[in-house]
Amino acid sequence: MSHSDIPEFLLKSMIKHALEEDLGGVGDLTSRAVIPDGITYSAKLNARDMGVLSGMQIAEIAFLMIDKKIEIETCLKDGSYVKPNDTCMIIKGDAKSILMAERVALNFAGRLSGIATMTSAFVAETKGTKAKISCTRKTTPGLRLVEKEAVRHGGGSSHRFGLNDAIMIKDNHIAAAGSIQKVLESARNFASHMTAIEIEVDTLNQLEQVLNYGGADVVLLDNMTNEDMLSAVKMVNGTMVVEASGNMTLDRISSVASTGVDFISVGGLTHTVTNFDLGLDF
Numbered sequence: 001m002s003h004s005d006i007p008e009f010l011l012k013s014m015i016k017h018a019l020e021e022d023l024g025g026v027g028d029l030t031s032r033a034v035i036p037d038g039i040t041y042s043a044k045l046n047a048r049d050m051g052v053l054s055g056m057q058i059a060e061i062a063f064l065m066i067d068k069k070i071e072i073e074t075c076l077k078d079g080s081y082v083k084p085n086d087t088c089m090i091i092k093g094d095a096k097s098i099l100m101a102e103r104v105a106l107n108f109a110g111r112l113s114g115i116a117t118m119t120s121a122f123v124a125e126t127k128g129t130k131a132k133i134s135c136t137r138k139t140t141p142g143l144r145l146v147e148k149e150a151v152r153h154g155g156g157s158s159h160r161f162g163l164n165d166a167i168m169i170k171d172n173h174i175a176a177a178g179s180i181q182k183v184l185e186s187a188r189n190f191a192s193h194m195t196a197i198e199i200e201v202d203t204l205n206q207l208e209q210v211l212n213y214g215g216a217d218v219v220l221l222d223n224m225t226n227e228d229m230l231s232a233v234k235m236v237n238g239t240m241v242v243e244a245s246g247n248m249t250l251d252r253i254s255s256v257a258s259t260g261v262d263f264i265s266v267g268g269l270t271h272t273v274t275n276f277d278l279g280l281d282f
Contacts, residue, residue, distance in 0.1 A: 005057050006149060014142060015062050018104045031096045041282050043098050045089040045105070047082040048277035051117030054078050054150040055109030056089060062105040067097035079116070079153040088278070095282075102280050111143075112150040113276035119154025119269050122253055131257035131264050134159045134243070138267035147270045159265050167191055168220075169199040180206060184215040198243070207232055211239070220265075222246050226255050233260040 045059065056078050063070050070093035076082060088109075091098055122133045135151040136159050137144070148158045160166040167190070169183045177183045180199070187197045198218035201207045210216055221232050223246035236242050243263040244256050256264055 006145065008061060010145060011058060011061055012065070014146070015058060015065060015104065015108075017142075018107070019062065019065060019101070022104055023100060028096065028100045031099045035095050035099075037096075039095040040093060041095045041098060042090065042092045043102075043280050043282050044087045045091065045109070045278060045280050047086045047088055048084050048279055049113075049117070050083045051081070051113060051276055052120045052154050053080045053082050053088060053109075053113050054116035054153040055105075055112035055146070058108040058112070058146060059089060059105035062108070063091055063093075063098065063101045066101040067094055069093055070097055078149075091280075098280075106278055106280060108146070110275045110278050111140075111273055112146060112153075113278065114273045115147055115150035115270055116154035117276055118274065119151045119156040121250060122264075122266055122269065123155040125250065125253035126257040126264070129257040129260075131244075131261055132157050133253075133269075134263045134265045135269045136245075136265050136267045137162065138271040140270070151269055154269075156269065157263070159263075167195055167197045169197070169216075171200060171202065171222075180209045181213050184210070184213045188215040200245075201232075204228055204231055204235065207235055211235065216240055218243055220245055221261070226259055229256065229259040229261060 053076055056074055060072050060074060063072060070091060073090040075090060076086065076088045082088065119133060126133060133156040135148055135156060139147045148161065151158060160168060167187050169187060174180055174183050177186065184199065191197055196217045197215060198220055199210055199216045200220040200222050201210060202222050207219060210219055218241040219236065220243045221229050224232065229244055233242055242261045243265055244261040245265040248256065248264055248266045253264060
């Protein structure tokens with residue numbers, strides 16, 4: 001395991017669940033029916049698309065959970081740029097075992113490589129600016145850890161991991177509490193010295209209130225025009241981290257980054273994913 005890998009014990013339960021889902025109570029009926037015992041093979045996990053690889057650590061764990069005797073050579077690490085026909089991994093061992101783990105390994109690696117590839121495309125649009133691309137909590141239930149890791153493999157960063165690691169005040173919180181002033185005062189009184197406070201604003205008027213009351217570390221500019229974001233960055237003048245969010249499509253990122261925001265959060269990195277084509281060839 002490299003220093004950048006996720007500790008395996010955090011991954012094994014989700015991989016085990018996926019294997020159990022695929023194998024049911026009786027295992028791989030087809031392989032049991034048609035492949036004699038003792039047949040060994042060497043298989044290659046090959047890229048069929050161009051992009052950024054993610055999920056190799058998970059694929060390796062999936063194969064070894066089925067059969068610890070399988071030999072694996074990881075040719076390309078997570079975060080590597082790949083092109084069609086590149087060999088990402090070589091798997092040697094019992095043919096039945098390899099086939100039992102194949103689909104789970106490819107499902108994880110295909111989805112996560114799709115996330116990493118999309119992220120890298122967004123990151124490329126920020127070149128020459130200070131803006132960083134960030135993912136959100138709009139992840140597949142149960143897969144947040146690995147999907148956010150895939151964003152990192154693509155060169156992006158993560159927003160808060162969950163509801164429990166930062167205070168993020170949105171429009172519904174303000175509506176329920178009564179005002180921007182009230183939520184900021186309450187948040188400051190509640191937060192520890194290690195807890196960041198972020199507040200969402202929709203208008204420059206709301207931003208002005210936030211600046212007047214103080215207490216926030218980050219301001220989220222939600223669904224603002226580029227012109228308003230440019231004005232907002234000037235108003236903040238370095239006193240808070242500025243994040244942009246809302247309808248952040250690939251063709252818009254470059255212009256948003258040029259407004260001077262620090263982060264651009266993109267929910268589509270994890271909730272609208274094009275699967276990356278990978279194949280296992282015997």
